[in-house]
Amino acid sequence: MSIMNTKGIRRKKSSLSEVKVIVVGAPGVGKSALSVRFLTRRYIGEYDHQSETRYKHEVLVDNEPVLFEILDTCPKGAADFPSSETLHWADGVLLVYSITDRQSFSYVKKIGLSLSNCDRPLYLVANKNDMVHLRQISAEEGTILARDCDCCFSEVAAAEQVGPVATVFHDLCKAVLAARRKSKHSLLERMLGTRSSNIKLYARGKSDSALPKD
Numbered sequence: 001m002s003i004m005n006t007k008g009i010r011r012k013k014s015s016l017s018e019v020k021v022i023v024v025g026a027p028g029v030g031k032s033a034l035s036v037r038f039l040t041r042r043y044i045g046e047y048d049h050q051s052e053t054r055y056k057h058e059v060l061v062d063n064e065p066v067l068f069e070i071l072d073t074c075p076k077g078a079a080d081f082p083s084s085e086t087l088h089w090a091d092g093v094l095l096v097y098s099i100t101d102r103q104s105f106s107y108v109k110k111i112g113l114s115l116s117n118c119d120r121p122l123y124l125v126a127n128k129n130d131m132v133h134l135r136q137i138s139a140e141e142g143t144i145l146a147r148d149c150d151c152c153f154s155e156v157a158a159a160e161q162v163g164p165v166a167t168v169f170h171d172l173c174k175a176v177l178a179a180r181r182k183s184k185h186s187l188l189e190r191m192l193g194t195r196s197s198n199i200k201l202y203a204r205g206k207s208d209s210a211l212p213k214d
């Protein structure tokens with residue numbers, strides 16, 4: 001499915017930021033429910049897809065148009081993790097577990113900790129927050145894992161919420177754009193640093209040559 005929502009958004013093509021997000025989690029945690037909730041505001045209970053799905057969607061984030069590319073992964077089992085190539089494709093990683101499924105928490109823990117030192121923003125989401133009577137993972141455990149992975153954390157229910165689900169995607173997008181600005185800035189600083197040392201060298205040479213020759 002590819003959804004393009006350009007209605008009402010006026011922009012120059014060059015001003016459009018593209019943000020690639022991968023949605024990762026054990027089978028059945030609600031990755032598709034969250035993605036489709038964000039893309040369409042609707043909740044569809046059952047998704048019958050046997051392979052990963054890509055979506056494209058244009059939205060305003062802080063009044064800036066952003067083209068989201070979302071990769072909804074589809075693991076075959078609890079030991080089927082996305083390849084590092086697939087993870088590297090993304091600018092930001094949404095790690096999803098279900099509060100009713102301890103195994104799904106271990107799944108994202110493994111991926112989250114392995115990615116915590118990379119420069120790619122992560123966001124940890126605990127889904128199925130409407131099923132508190134079946135809760136296996138406390139909110140505190142989620143908070144601790146998010147701290148260990150150096151990322152944001154939210155508990156949501158794709159089945160019941162629209163705004164909080166959109167906020168998760170928007171916040172991850174903002175983190176990606178901030179990381180991009182930071183890396184551009186440090187690149188510029190490195191370039192300017194090199195250039196300013198060149199300027200110093202040039203100035204010395206110039207004043208040397210201005211000295212009267214013997």
Ligand SMILES: Nc1nc2c(ncn2[C@@H]2O[C@H](COP(=O)(O)OP(=O)(O)OP(=O)(O)O)[C@@H](O)[C@H]2O)c(=O)[nH]1
Binds near residue numbers: 029
């Ligand atoms: N109660 C409840 N059920 C949910 C919620 N989100 C998803 N589900 C249900 O959980 C089941 C799995 O949802 P999916 O969105 O297909 O999960 P998935 O992670 O994409 O699954 P795979 O593609 O098989 O990996 C479906 O029956 C959904 O209706 C939620 O917030 N609350």
